[in-house]
Amino acid sequence: MRPLIALNLKVYPESLGRKGLELVRIAHDVGKETGVRIIVAPQAVDLAASSKIHKDIFAQHVDWNAEGAFTGTTTPEAIKAAGCLGSLVNHSERRIGDEAIGKAVARLRGNGLESMICTKDTPESARLAVFEPTFIAVEPPELIGSGISVSTAKPEVVSGTVQAVAKVNGTPVLCGAGVSNGGDVRKAIELGAAGVLLASAYVKAKDPKNLLAEMAEALL
Ligand code: G3P
Numbered sequence: 001m002r003p004l005i006a007l008n009l010k011v012y013p014e015s016l017g018r019k020g021l022e023l024v025r026i027a028h029d030v031g032k033e034t035g036v037r038i039i040v041a042p043q044a045v046d047l048a049a050s051s052k053i054h055k056d057i058f059a060q061h062v063d064w065n066a067e068g069a070f071t072g073t074t075t076p077e078a079i080k081a082a083g084c085l086g087s088l089v090n091h092s093e094r095r096i097g098d099e100a101i102g103k104a105v106a107r108l109r110g111n112g113l114e115s116m117i118c119t120k121d122t123p124e125s126a127r128l129a130v131f132e133p134t135f136i137a138v139e140p141p142e143l144i145g146s147g148i149s150v151s152t153a154k155p156e157v158v159s160g161t162v163q164a165v166a167k168v169n170g171t172p173v174l175c176g177a178g179v180s181n182g183g184d185v186r187k188a189i190e191l192g193a194a195g196v197l198l199a200s201a202y203v204k205a206k207d208p209k210n211l212l213a214e215m216a217e218a219l220l
Contacts, residue, residue: 004037004195028054034216051083059087064104076111086114105131126164137197143177149184150177162192182218
């Protein structure tokens with residue numbers, strides 16, 4: 001599998017409305033220029049507009065059990081209808097428990113959508129790999145938003161997770177938390193990761209295009 005970059009725009013003021021769509025456009029341009037797969041997870045209200053700009057759009061969260069008389073939820077079917085390719089599942093800031101994770105992945109798959117299960121460590125990654133998501137993204141919670149990359153501060157989490165998941169079924173493993181520059185990305189790939197998942201460094205960058213291009217080059 002070719003390595004990839006996944007960008008979670010979260011709900012930062014810097015990714016709100018037009019600013020968020022501009023971040024999607026930049027990701028689209030860098031992906032086109034470098035040939036690197038770049039998944040973007042914009043704010044929920046921007047999913048449909050984002051998928052008109054870039055085809056590789058994921059939701060940040062999906063509600064596996066909603067249908068019909070539920071309020072304020074996002075279903076896999078709605079994500080699909082909005083033109084998206086998949087969803088993050090169980091992000092550290094939106095943890096849902098093992099049973100819900102399995103059901104969310106299955107319902108996404110049933111709709112022909114991809115899934116990226118976020119995990120906090122190696123044992124959780126190996127345990128959740130049995131649900132056969134498209135990707136696993138391991139992110140030590142204490143490094144999220146820290147600017148200190150998991151690939152530098154906790155390389156053993158990256159390599160250990162890659163090895164543990166390889167023993168289960170070989171689901172591609174991304175790593176995230178604090179990933180801030182091309183060097184962090186290069187290190188992640190050297191440790192065996194299939195790519196990186198990041199948020200704040202991209203969303204808050206003075207020059208997001210330059211940063212993303214540097215990260216994409218580091219993958220090649
Ligand atoms: O979803 C990615 C995220 O949790 C990592 O955040 O800001 O450390 O890149 P950040």
